[in-house]
Amino acid sequence: xxxxxxxxxxxxxxxxxxxxxxxxxxxxxxxxxxxxxxxxxxxxxxxxxxxxxxxxxxxxxxxxxxxxxxxxxxxxxxxxxxxxxxxxxxxxxxxxxxxxxxxxxxxxxxxxxxxxxxxxxxxxxxxxxxxxxxxxxxxxxxxxxxxxxxxxxxxxxxxxxxxxxxxxxxxxxxxxxxxxxxxxxxxxxxxxxxxxxxxxxxxxxxxxxxxxxxxxxxxxxxxxxxxxxxxxxxxxxxxxxxxxxxxxxxxxxxxxxxxxxxxxxxxxxxxxxxxxxxxxxxxxxxxxxxxxxxxxxxxxxxxxxxxxxxxxxxxxxxxxxxxxxxxxxxxxxxxxxxxxxxxxxxxxxxxxxxxxxxxxxxxxxxxxxxxxxxxxxxxxxxxxxxxxxxxxxxxxxxxxxxxxxxxxxxxxx
Ligand SMILES: O=C(O)C1=C[C@@H](OP(=O)(O)O)[C@@H](O)[C@H](O)C1
Ligand SMILES: C=C(OP(=O)(O)O)C(=O)O
Numbered sequence: 001x002x003x004x005x006x007x008x009x010x011x012x013x014x015x016x017x018x019x020x021x022x023x024x025x026x027x028x029x030x031x032x033x034x035x036x037x038x039x040x041x042x043x044x045x046x047x048x049x050x051x052x053x054x055x056x057x058x059x060x061x062x063x064x065x066x067x068x069x070x071x072x073x074x075x076x077x078x079x080x081x082x083x084x085x086x087x088x089x090x091x092x093x094x095x096x097x098x099x100x101x102x103x104x105x106x107x108x109x110x111x112x113x114x115x116x117x118x119x120x121x122x123x124x125x126x127x128x129x130x131x132x133x134x135x136x137x138x139x140x141x142x143x144x145x146x147x148x149x150x151x152x153x154x155x156x157x158x159x160x161x162x163x164x165x166x167x168x169x170x171x172x173x174x175x176x177x178x179x180x181x182x183x184x185x186x187x188x189x190x191x192x193x194x195x196x197x198x199x200x201x202x203x204x205x206x207x208x209x210x211x212x213x214x215x216x217x218x219x220x221x222x223x224x225x226x227x228x229x230x231x232x233x234x235x236x237x238x239x240x241x242x243x244x245x246x247x248x249x250x251x252x253x254x255x256x257x258x259x260x261x262x263x264x265x266x267x268x269x270x271x272x273x274x275x276x277x278x279x280x281x282x283x284x285x286x287x288x289x290x291x292x293x294x295x296x297x298x299x300x301x302x303x304x305x306x307x308x309x310x311x312x313x314x315x316x317x318x319x320x321x322x323x324x325x326x327x328x329x330x331x332x333x334x335x336x337x338x339x340x341x342x343x344x345x346x347x348x349x350x351x352x353x354x355x356x357x358x359x360x361x362x363x364x365x366x367x368x369x370x371x372x373x374x375x376x377x378x379x380x381x382x383x384x385x386x387x388x389x390x391x392x393x394x395x396x397x398x399x400x401x402x403x404x405x406x407x408x409x410x411x412x413x
Pocket of ligand 1: 027293
């Protein structure tokens with residue numbers, strides 16, 4: 001783990017070959033951990049992510065909850081534990097980093113209150129920290145929730161729904177953002193014996209006991225995106241990304257299709273995926289990130305590196321993630337010769353090919369994806385990334401993995 005204030009990243013040959021070490025998906029791992037805890041049984045979860053988000057949730061679930069619990073900067077931990085502690089009738093104060101206390105949670109708290117949870121806000125209404133005081137079933141088995149802010153509220157409610165006396169009928173209102181994450185939740189619930197139905201905008205979950213069953217977490221497709229970007233920016237590349245599957249539960253497994261126009265060829269092999277270079281395809285279409293918001297920064301930085309123009313939509317949820325990611329991109333892209341401008345309502349265009357700074361330094365705003373999205377640009381010019389330890393949220397061995405395929409990583413104090 002690099003803990004210096006920044007790292008200087010470069011690559012002498014721009015040729016990438018070898019096997020990349022990928023973390024396991026923190027999304028899948030954190031669902032598996034919550035579902036195991038809700039099952040009340042012990043069973044192995046293989047390939048548990050070493051991401052801080054997952055290690056943190058694992059610790060919090062395997063020790064009795066103290067009076068105050070911190071979800072740190074992990075959205076899934078904050079949202080999933082709010083529902084978990086409520087249904088388990090555990091009295092805790094749930095807090096997080098300063099940024100976490102600016103990330104809304106009102107939709108989830110309102111829904112849990114309707115089900116019978118007693119939850120109070122200790123600071124600003126609608127935001128952590130929360131005091132969870134107990135649960136007394138209110139008799140309702142139908143809820144309507146907004147689906148256009150964060151899918152994590154919906155996943156949190158779905159996972160506890162089978163423990164309610166008669167299950168739950170959840171109606172989703174508005175545009176459904178991050179939908180593949182909702183489907184991932186339902187697929188993992190089905191793995192543990194709970195079959196929900198998702199028809200139109202209504203999800204029906206029966207009351208049912210989760211059944212113990214070994215679970216193996218897939219590698220993280222969001223983390224794979226930085227390698228797709230690296231391949232697109234390299235002169236030559238042949239990389240193996242282990243333990244990724246074509247039949248993934250992760251929405252970010254759209255990468256083979258998304259990255260083909262940027263010159264990356266994906267081949268599914270027995271061990272995972274093999275990435276090689278192919279011709280850049282023109283023209284690049286407008287890309288909608290509402291189903292895969294975690295890929296937006298990767299694509300914006302890559303467009304800057306390739307000096308192409310890209311139109312991006314579906315960025316609404318980026319404003320309430322680890323940082324305001326739209327603003328962070330707008331502030332940092334000019335360092336590498338690009339801008340991000342809202343060209344129509346809801347449409348953001350990366351304009352590139354402007355003059356990049358010499359030895360640019362990228363501020364990362366306590367956001368792992370800012371660090372990882374910009375790092376592959378080192379294949380085109382030396383780049384400094386500030387606060388490199390931020391990657392520990394999802395990909396603690398990111399810098400080591402870059403070094404293993406020829407990137408020079410120089411820690412700077
Ligand atoms: O459920 C999950 O595991 C996640 C859902 C997404 O968040 P939103 O639903 O808030 O968009 C995604 O950005 C996040 O990294 C992980
Ligand atoms: C948005 C993210 O995480 P979370 O919302 O779980 O903090 C992310 O990992 O990009």
